[in-house]
Amino acid sequence: MTMIEDQIDSVRQRIQSTCKACGRPADAVTLLAVSKTFGPEAVQAAHRAGQSAFGENYIQEAVEKITTLRHLPLQWHCIGPIQSNKTRLVAEHFDWVHTIDRLKIAQRLSEQRPPELPPLQVCIQVNVDGGATKSGIAPADVPGLAREVANLPRLRLRGLMCIPEPAPDFEAACAVFTRARGLFDTLNAEGMALDTLSMGMSADLEAAIASGSTMVRVGSAIFGGRHYPTAV
Numbered sequence: 001m002t003m004i005e006d007q008i009d010s011v012r013q014r015i016q017s018t019c020k021a022c023g024r025p026a027d028a029v030t031l032l033a034v035s036k037t038f039g040p041e042a043v044q045a046a047h048r049a050g051q052s053a054f055g056e057n058y059i060q061e062a063v064e065k066i067t068t069l070r071h072l073p074l075q076w077h078c079i080g081p082i083q084s085n086k087t088r089l090v091a092e093h094f095d096w097v098h099t100i101d102r103l104k105i106a107q108r109l110s111e112q113r114p115p116e117l118p119p120l121q122v123c124i125q126v127n128v129d130g131g132a133t134k135s136g137i138a139p140a141d142v143p144g145l146a147r148e149v150a151n152l153p154r155l156r157l158r159g160l161m162c163i164p165e166p167a168p169d170f171e172a173a174c175a176v177f178t179r180a181r182g183l184f185d186t187l188n189a190e191g192m193a194l195d196t197l198s199m200g201m202s203a204d205l206e207a208a209i210a211s212g213s214t215m216v217r218v219g220s221a222i223f224g225g226r227h228y229p230t231a232v
């Protein structure tokens with residue numbers, strides 16, 4: 001077993017024991033392996049451990065990896081900010097986008113999604129803790145954007161995503177994640193049929209799962225520490 005395969009196993013165990021502890025089914029939470037800054041060999045090692053969904057932040061780096069690994073049945077999620085001049089690359093290469101926070105970007109992705117590909121699966125990024133430096137839209141603006149995104153022909157709105165600041169303890173982390181969960185439940189009560197709540201990373205996946213996360217995005221607990229920017 002390589003280190004990566006080992007780490008994948010222990011992250012899966014963390015997910016399973018947390019699901020069990022909070023009375024959720026073991027398959028309620030999907031693991032997204034965040035491979036940013038790591039090369040194709042790291043992704044292949046994770047794939048050997050049965051991992052098929054990968055998250056990437058930097059579009060150019062991701063497109064190279066996606067192209068190199070085209071022969072493998074992998075699913076690619078864009079979890080980084082997207083500028084207008086990168087929407088075409090994203091629409092052509094990714095399966096999912098978690099970081100929709102402007103209608104303009106969503107419209108471009110829909111227009112540029114190649115017709116031979118299935119709709120792009122998307123989440124709206126919500127700034128749940130009001131972090132000033134962060135992307136994501138204010139909770140109050142989510143319902144309006146969700147309705148518009150749901151009407152775009154080549155996108156399929158799956159849910160919400162958030163990246164809160166690290167919290168001082170488990171309860172504080174849960175309090176923030178629970179706000180995203182509340183918004184998710186409200187949209188569903190209004191008939192949106194969302195199934196994805198993308199929240200939780202290496203350090204806080206237990207709190208996220210306890211608060212209703214359906215997809216955790218885990219990088220360093222699988223691949224180790226990241227080195228910017230030369231390790232790309």
Ligand SMILES: *Cc1c(COP(=O)(O)O)cnc(C)c1O
Binds near residue numbers: 034057163217219221
């Ligand atoms: C890098 C990143 C992650 C993974 O973070 P780790 O702490 O390494 O697990 C998850 N989500 C987003 C949006 C990221 O940018």
